[in-house]
Structures are given as structure tokens and as C-alpha cells.
Amino acid sequence: MKPKNICSFCLPAVTGVKGGNAPFFLRSVAHKTSACTKLIWACATLLFALCPLAGHAEEADLDAEPPQVRALLDEATTLELSPGNPDKIQRAAMLYCKASKLGSIEAQYRLGMLYFSGRGVQKSLSFASALFSQAAQRGHYQAADMLETVKLRTFKLPPCVA
Numbered sequence: 407m408k409p410k411n412i413c414s415f416c417l418p419a420v421t422g423v424k425g426g427n428a429p430f431f432l433r434s435v436a437h438k439t440s441a442c443t444k445l446i447w448a449c450a451t452l453l454f455a456l457c458p459l460a461g462h463a464e465e466a467d468l469d470a471e472p473p474q475v476r477a478l479l480d481e482a483t484t485l486e487l488s489p490g491n492p493d494k495i496q497r498a499a500m501l502y503c504k505a506s507k508l509g510s511i512e513a514q515y516r517l518g519m520l521y522f523s524g525r526g527v528q529k530s531l532s533f534a535s536a537l538f539s540q541a542a543q544r545g546h547y548q549a550a551d552m553l554e555t556v557k558l559r560t561f562k563l564p565p566c567v568a
Contacts, residue, residue, distance in 0.1 A: 478505040495526030503566035514541040515549040
């Protein structure tokens with residue numbers, strides 16, 4: 407039985423009946439009824455409300471850092487994002503090390519990412535794993551995800567942090 411005010415294009419997605427080419431939230435078409443448009447907007451609004459924006463959560467985490475650590479993280483991030491200069495990335499790694507020693511879990515994660523990719527430091531999955539592990543234990547969800555990616559468990563920290 408077809409729900410009222412749903413166009414045949416959206417019907418498979420709404421009712422679960424097989425057919426149609428893609429889920430309704432991936433389609434960009436002009437729908438035949440206003441009910442379809444309302445349904446799509448309601449789903450999009452719900453999805454937006456339930457999924458926190460990573461950038462905003464990270465910014466809130468950085469606001470919780472002490473001013474000295476925040477200054478180190480800001481400078482390191484600026485250096486890390488500077489294109490084409492490996493010396494700046496090495497300097498960023500040293501700043502992340504300093505912030506890590508001061509207890510910043512964000513710095514531990516970012517330094518781990520540098521060791522994971524070999525940017526500015528010699529690539530070391532061992533060091534990356536140890537840094538991700540420390541940050542994940544203190545609640546950094548991206549570090550926990552990276553710990554699963556690395557698939558290595560070690561506690562050998564880089565000399566600058568140990």
C-alpha cells in the first residue's frame with residue numbers, strides 16, 4: 407500500500423519496497439509532492455542534530471587547554487599547515503612534543519599523526535601507537551580510531567615526550 411503524498415520516486419526508500427536507484431537522501435531531484443520535500447528536510451535536520459560537527463568539538467576541546475598549551479598548539483598547527491617547508495613541520499613536531507609534556511591530549515594525537523605519516527619526524531608506528539594510546543585513554547576519540555588503524559600496541563614514547 408502506497409503512503410499518501412509520497413511520489414513514486416521516493417516510495418522505495420520510505421516503504422522499504424525494492425526498487426529505485428539510490429536512497430532518497432542521495433537523490434537530487436525535483437519531487438512531485440511537498441510531502442517528499444518535507445520528509446527529506448526532516449531527515450536532514452535530524453541527522454544534523456544527532457551528529458556533532460568534529461570541528462566544533464575539537465575547538466571546544468582546545469578551549470579547555472591552558473593558555474600556554476593553547477599557544478603551543480596554535481603555533482604548531484600554523485607551522486604544520488605551511489606548504490612546502492619541512493623545517494616548519496619539524497618545528498611543529500617539537501611544539502607538539504612540548505605541549506604533550508604539559509599534558510595535552512590533542513598534542514599527543516597530533517604528534518602521533520606526524521609519527522604515523524612520517525611528516526617532520528622519522529616515521530614510527532611504534533611511537534604513533536604509544537601516543538594514540540595515551541590520548542585515547544584520556545578520551546580522545548580520533549586517537550582511539552587511529553589506534554585501531556595502526557593495529558599495534560606499544561608504550562614506547564618518543565624521547566621528546568618520555
